[in-house]
Amino acid sequence: KAGVTQTPRYLIKTRGQQVTLSCSPISGHRSVSWYQQTPGQGLQFLFEYFSETQRNKGNFPGRFSGRQFSNSRSEMNVSTLELGDSALYLCASTRTGTGGGELFFGEGSRLTVL
Amino acid sequence: GESVGLHLPTLSVQEGDNSIINCAYSNSASDYFIWYKQESGKGPQFIIDIRSNMDKRQGQRVTVLLNKTVKHLSLQIAATQPGDSAVYFCAEDTGNQFYFGTGTSLTVIP
Numbered sequence: 001k002a003g004v005t006q007t008p009r010y011l012i013k014t015r016g017q018q019v020t021l022s023c024s025p026i027s028g029h030r031s032v033s034w035y036q037q038t039p040g041q042g043l044q045f046l047f048e049y050f051s052e053t054q055r056n057k058g059n060f061p062g063r064f065s066g067r068q069f070s071n072s073r074s075e076m077n078v079s080t081l082e083l084g085d086s087a088l089y090l091c092a093s094t095r096t097g098t099g100g101g102e103l104f105f106g107e108g109s110r111l112t113v114l
Numbered sequence: 115g116e117s118v119g120l121h122l123p124t125l126s127v128q129e130g131d132n133s134i135i136n137c138a139y140s141n142s143a144s145d146y147f148i149w150y151k152q153e154s155g156k157g158p159q160f161i162i163d164i165r166s167n168m169d170k171r172q173g174q175r176v177t178v179l180l181n182k183t184v185k186h187l188s189l190q191i192a193a194t195q196p197g198d199s200a201v202y203f204c205a206e207d208t209g210n211q212f213y214f215g216t217g218t219s220l221t222v223i224p
Binding site: 006043048090101105106107 | 146148150156157158159160163203205207210211212213214215216217
């Protein structure tokens with residue numbers, strides 16, 4: 001079956017702009033979580049959505065937001081971009097979220113902020 | 115364990131040798147663990163998982179060992195191949211959130 005799909009794969013933005021990233025989970029998976037990966041910090045948890053509700057949230061500023069649709073697809077948005085937001089943004093899906101087993105990742109969206 | 119970033123450990127092995135990659139986790143209540151492989155420019159790829167009621171699980175060329183007493187995980191790769199070169203990291207499920215280790219960079223020398 002198809003894996004986790006993220007779009008776009010690469011994008012370049014300038015400071016102050018906003019960006020929206022999209023994630024389609026594996027069919028049947030209702031939990032979608034987002035992570036920021038940088039060389040200096042590794043994988044940092046942003047938030048998790050389950051059945052259109054944010055269930056958990058990491059320690060990121062309010063400029064980072066997300067949502068989930070009824071078909072489990074999710075989007076995350078970063079407003080007022082800063083240089084430090086340059087990172088690989090990864091989406092992962094599971095059937096039920098933490099405690100529910102295997103967490104599968106997409107290939108990520110590589111964001112560069114100039 | 116919980117990601118603390120910073121320096122990435124490295125491991126170099128000769129092709130055909132066995133590799134052992136270690137990970138310390140932080141939460142004694144974590145009951146599910148996953149090993150991932152991440153190649154350059156790609157997303158993390160699920161390798162193998164283990165639940166806390168087990169201490170060993172085997173896959174194809176890979177074995178995960180869990181020592182709950184010292185909160186330690188290891189990934190053993192048998193007959194390491196050049197295609198195994200990647201960053202490997204562990205993840206622990208605390209029931210509330212997944213936490214990830216910083217990873218180990220494995221280089222296989224042909």
